[in-house]
Every structure is written in C-alpha cells, then in structure tokens.
Amino acid sequence: MLTIISKQVHSMATILITGASGQLGKELENASGSYFGYEFIFTDISDLDITDSSKVCSFIRNNKPDWIINCAAWNFVDKAESEPDSAMLINGTGVSNIVAAIMESECRFIHISSDYVFNGMANAPYDETVPPDPLSAYGRSKLAGEKYALNYYGSMIIRTSWLYSSFGDNFLKTILKKASENEQLNVVFDQTGTPTYAADLAGAILTIIAGVIRNQVAFNTGIYHYSNEGVCSWYDFAKAIIEEAGLECRVLPVLSGEFPSVAPRPAYSVLNKNKIKENYDIMIPHWHESVKKCISKLK
Numbered sequence: 001m002l003t004i005i006s007k008q009v010h011s012m013a014t015i016l017i018t019g020a021s022g023q024l025g026k027e028l029e030n031a032s033g034s035y036f037g038y039e040f041i042f043t044d045i046s047d048l049d050i051t052d053s054s055k056v057c058s059f060i061r062n063n064k065p066d067w068i069i070n071c072a073a074w075n076f077v078d079k080a081e082s083e084p085d086s087a088m089l090i091n092g093t094g095v096s097n098i099v100a101a102i103m104e105s106e107c108r109f110i111h112i113s114s115d116y117v118f119n120g121m122a123n124a125p126y127d128e129t130v131p132p133d134p135l136s137a138y139g140r141s142k143l144a145g146e147k148y149a150l151n152y153y154g155s156m157i158i159r160t161s162w163l164y165s166s167f168g169d170n171f172l173k174t175i176l177k178k179a180s181e182n183e184q185l186n187v188v189f190d191q192t193g194t195p196t197y198a199a200d201l202a203g204a205i206l207t208i209i210a211g212v213i214r215n216q217v218a219f220n221t222g223i224y225h226y227s228n229e230g231v232c233s234w235y236d237f238a239k240a241i242i243e244e245a246g247l248e249c250r251v252l253p254v255l256s257g258e259f260p261s262v263a264p265r266p267a268y269s270v271l272n273k274n275k276i277k278e279n280y281d282i283m284i285p286h287w288h289e290s291v292k293k294c295i296s297k298l299k
Helices: 023-032 051-061 084-102 137-149 171-181 198-213 234-245 274-278 289-298
Strands: 004-006 015-016 036-040 068-069 108-114 155-160 184-188 224-225 250-254
Touching: 004 274, 015 051, 023 036, 051 084, 068 084, 068 274, 084 108, 084 137, 108 137, 108 198, 137 155, 155 171, 155 198, 155 234, 171 184, 171 289, 184 234, 198 274, 198 289, 224 274, 234 250, 234 289
Parallel strands: 015 036, 015 068, 068 108, 108 155, 155 224, 184 250
Antiparallel strands: 004 036
C-alpha cells in the first residue's frame, strides 16, 4: 500500500507515516492534499514492518525522511491481556527500532500514544507532568513506546483519547450501526473522557510540522496531550451521535460492571491540552462540533 504523494520536485520536507491504513493514518493522507511542497510517504505493515529492525533501518536509510509520524500500533486492548508480547512488540519494540534507525540523523519524530498510560483515578484533567500508571497490558506497552521515543532528542509524543474517524472501526461507527438496528442501547456512563476526531488530530500534527518548517514555531520536544475540547461519558457520546444522525434509538446509561471487560479501562481520562495549545498555537474544536463534522462526512 506504499503511497508516495509528492507536491513538487524539490520538496521542503519528506514526511514518513507508519501505520497509514489506520484511522489517523488515513486522516493524515486525506489532509496531506492541502500541504504543497512536501513529499509524503504513507506505509502500512506490508511496506514497512516496524517490528523488523533491519527493514526499518534500510527503509529509513533509503528514503531519508525529515519527519516520521508513527501511527503504527497494536490497539486490541482486551486481547493485549492474553497477548502482552504482541502488544509490546509493536507498541514498544517497534518504536525502539525507529529510534535506533534515526539516532544519528536530524529527523524529527512524532509518536502517537494513549490516555491508557494513566490509571484513571484522577478527578482533574491529566497534564503531562502526572506520572503514568497504566492498568492494562496495552497501557504498559504504550508507556514502553513513550520511553523508547524519549531516548531520542528529536521526539514529540502526542497522547490522545477515544479516537474515532469516518475511516476504520471505532465507537462512533459502531453506535451508528447498532442504533440503526436496535430500538434501545445500553451504554456506560461511569467512564469519563473526551472523544478525539482523528481528522482534527491529523490537522494539528500537520499544522505543527508546517509551522516548524516555515520557522513560525520552535519544535519543542517532549510529551503533549491532544483530544477535542469538552468532557463526556461514553453514554453522552453515544447520545450525541444518535441525535446528530437523526436515528430513533433510546440510549440508557449503565454502569461498567454490566459490561465486564478483560482489560481494565481508566474511569477518568480527560486530558489537559494547555501545553500543545500554548506551544504550537493550536485551536482545538469542541468534541460535539467534531461529531457533527464526522457524521456529515459519513452521510
């Protein structure tokens, strides 16, 4: 699926995206059309398996990217409990392989991480200074990836939460499907966070890169948080999706205990976004507005 989008012969920058067939990768590809003067290289596992260190090394040596956005991830949260090594291989070792390949270069590295690195026991939005304490094997693998990324001087980690998109499988599309087939849905109301429209996150990432390339902003490395603005429960999120889509389906709030899951979920995972907004002058839409945008796109 190797896709190379080049806007002109002498590009201002070569940007390599791993995991390009996922939600965020697809949204980055969609958004890349507005960025002229850059060469984008979109790869998925068939073109670039980040768990194979020698392939990563040769691919990066041959393509000499100025930027890498790592969207490749193992996202099967429950399955990770019984297959922690598989999760760690992609979410941890894969990041280590990329870092090893760019260690002596000028490449900038943007790595995508997760709210699952927190234990969810806070009662105020998590900022980047809160010590991680993952509850699940998935969360531990994402934290390992962060640590590997931070071994490299040119790394920026963006933690996000509750990602959805018009591409791929996600909560929004599941709710739309189930609400069109059922008169009533039960959705948990005791887990609180913020949905993130992958198109908004993709836009923010490319805004940051373009700003750095044009010397409008400094590339400040380290950990950042990005989700849409506002706070809701999964119940609120589902209700908004169904109302926005104009579907006739009742949503009932239930406790998480009624849907036992293999992996524990953080009960509270609201992210504080002040750092990314201040450092990079990023405008973040409210989650409700972004749900509207996504649903109108799906229509």
